[in-house]
Amino acid sequence: MSTPPFSGRITGHGGTHAVTVARHHGVDTMFTLSGGHVFPLYDAAVRPEPVMRLLDVRHEQTAVFGAEGIGKLTRRAGLAAVTAGPGVTNAVSGVATAHFNGSPMVLLGGRAPDSRWGQGLLQELDQPPLLDPVTKKAWTVHDPAAIAGATDEAFALANGAHRGPVFLDVPMDHIYDQADTDLPGSAPAPDRTPDPGAVAAIARLIGEAERPLLVYGSDVWLDGAEDTALAVAEELGIPVITNGQGRGVLPAGHPLLATRARGAAFGGADLVVVVGTPLDFRLGHGLFGGRDGAPLAKTVHIADSPDQLAGHLTLAGAASGDLAAILRALGDAAKPAASVERWRASLAEAAAAAIAADADALASDADPIHPARIYGELNRVLDDDAVVIGDGGDFVSYAGKYIEPARPGNWLDPGPFGCLGTGMGYSIAARLARPSSQVVTLLGDGAAGFSLMDVDTLVRHKLPVVMVCGNNGIWGLEKAPMQMLYGYDVITELTPQTRYDEVVRSLGGGGELVTRPEEIGPALRRAFDSGVPYLVNIATDPENVYPRKTMGV
Incomplete structure (x- = not known):
């Protein structure tokens, strides 16, 4: 989870500034492949005493996937550091994966020195434009005294909803330079309170639906809403399908888990409430229902931030903000119809039949x-x-x-x-x-x-x-x-x-x-x-x- 901004004084080379701030944000491992442009990061990690594990890999892409994996599992941004030029370009597919997954991570890149930029230096490449489309922010720090503040900003961005990767590179001459920096550490936490009116409207839709369905995705886990999500599903008695890291919010064998009846659930629902995952190809782009000539289902989208709400179709309802708060409010306000019991039983029967049909293959x-x-x-x-x-x-x-x-x-x-x-x-x-x-x-x-x-x-x-x-x-x-x-x-x-x-x-x-x-x-x-x-x-x-x-x- 996110931490408050770093406050205090940092003295040393640029690597010391970056590593000190990363440690403040809970980083204990740096995934990397050795390169001279980022040696000061390694020096800061191990001297005068080890403060951060160096996990060296055989391909920069693996370093990024390692950092992304830490973000996925701990819900706190992982850190990868790669050398300039091909070290950064080798990392791009990993960063793009983290972007589409909404995984918190920070990539620190080496960069050819400012002092001789434009002279055809080894691995001289303006890297942020390559990363800008697949990061929350990508930029270069041209002042050694600004490295700590930029690193602090990178981790705050990566860990803030909607989570994702952030890229920062530092020219070689500046990351080796010495500097003194004082950071105030004051920044207000963003307000993620959901719109009560939007939540109330979704609650009404749930109450009117005969065959409602919940979908829980990765952001239910990443936003720390998994316990609330399970409790609300049980209180409302609504069937659930999970995907990504939302798998397991309802454990295997749970009577409301309809994942094995996916076709029947999506085809027969008259309302689908999708929480914490995009309405992409994995969910039919948000078009549900329509089985046996029935009308399409109403689609509700709930996301951890407004920019994640689907814009490619007309939604019956939408809400954004703290997912646990939204789900808790829905649990308190929604009153599902009596018909939901029959719907739940039909999906449980379909799931049981699918499981039985798979026994021979297994x-x-x-x-x-x-x-x-x-x-x-x-x-x-x-x-x-x-x-x-x-x-x-x-x-x-x-x-x-x-x-x-x-x-x-x-x-x-x-x-x-x-x-x-x-x-x-x-x-x-x-x-x-x-x-x-x-x-x-x-x-x-x-x-x-x-x-x-x-x-x-x-x-x-x-x-x-x-x-x-x-x-x-x-x-x-x-x-x-x-x-x-x-x-x-x-x-x-x-x-x-x-x-x-x-x-x-x-x-x-x-x-x-x-x-x-x-x-x-x-x-x-x-x-x-x-x-x-x-x-x-x-x-x-x-x-x-x-x-x-x-x-x-």
């Missing part, structure tokens, strides 16, 4: 291996506090269907930007943020190619993580749609049964190849018992792809 003895069998085995060994990370396409889509977290905030996926390669950075962050929990990273074989070298980082820093690779030897998200469109496919093949487990072993971890369904459970147990980064490489059936009604959904 226990499948098919050879080659059905991907669902992996999740049938994994669900038997996952603890309630396990952190589950998805990095992939088809294989992770199965995870979204078959794994239901027991607690909120414990599910991490790339989010709506769909950037592969998040897995290792999120894994590092999860092991640091949740040292006593299981950490399980689900990799498609395509995604594995983006970041598997950073298993070296897990090994060097002694961060045990269980990795499960669904290895079907194809780009599954592309192969089937291309065949559907053209009747053939090209460049969608990977080498079957590539030994990603041997890659992990060569980097100092453990791993094994699994080719038969009965081998999956024992292999997973060996992975959890190993105490090292361990990859279970499972050869799955390339003909069994995740069923989608539309491309990209």
Whole structure:
């Protein structure tokens, strides 16, 4: 969560100013890849005594995903520092992912020195314009005495609703310079009190609806509203669908959880109240209802800040501000109709039928291996506090269907930007943020190619993580749609049964190849018992792809 502005005097080089302020904002780890433009940050982290862990990775993108993962898991901005030029450009996809996820993080970038700018210096590039579209703010500090204040502003922006990434770079000559700075530390907290009239109008809509539905997204977790969200859903008795880090707000098996009846819920609802997630492609862009010729549902959008409210469709109601306050007010004011009980029962019946229909797939003895069998085995060994990370396409889509977290905030996926390669950075962050929990990273074989070298980082820093690779030897998200469109496919093949487990072993971890369904459970147990980064490489059936009604959904 956000902290008050830094106050006090700081003396030293620019790195000392930045690190001192970052520590004030709760940062204890700096994700980085070594570069001379940011050496003063490292110096400040370790001298005269260590005040911040340096977590060095093999690719700058992993550093950013690590910082974003910390933001997702702790709800406090993580920190990444990268060198100038390609260090910054390598980080852009990670920053864009954090932007679309609304994840709080700060990226500090090196920059060629001001004193010789324009002379063709090594890695001379004006970087903020590259980051401006995918950050809350991106700018350069040209005065060593201003570094502390700018860093303080960066963390305040990142941690404030709506959360997101912030980029700040400092020219090399200024971050090495000495300076004295006094910061007053006074700044009023933003008023996030919701409009009572807007909340009352939504409460009336809930009372008028026969088939209302709640949707809880990542910002319910990030805004600290998860306990209130659960309590209000139970008080109102309204079915709930969760996505992103909202998964687990209603734990697996909760009678109001309608995620397994998603089609029936969205198609049959007459009112959908979406809380803490955008009305994007994952939610049909906010168009619900219409099943069997019925009218479209009324859509209500509730967001943590006004700029997050959907503007591409006419909303029946909208409110913004502190999500816990909005939900609490709805719980107090809304009086659902008696018909909600029948609606709730119908969705519970549909969810039970879907779960029953999946039983055969989850226990499948098919050879080659059905991907669902992996999740049938994994669900038997996952603890309630396990952190589950998805990095992939088809294989992770199965995870979204078959794994239901027991607690909120414990599910991490790339989010709506769909950037592969998040897995290792999120894994590092999860092991640091949740040292006593299981950490399980689900990799498609395509995604594995983006970041598997950073298993070296897990090994060097002694961060045990269980990795499960669904290895079907194809780009599954592309192969089937291309065949559907053209009747053939090209460049969608990977080498079957590539030994990603041997890659992990060569980097100092453990791993094994699994080719038969009965081998999956024992292999997973060996992975959890190993105490090292361990990859279970499972050869799955390339003909069994995740069923989608539309491309990209």
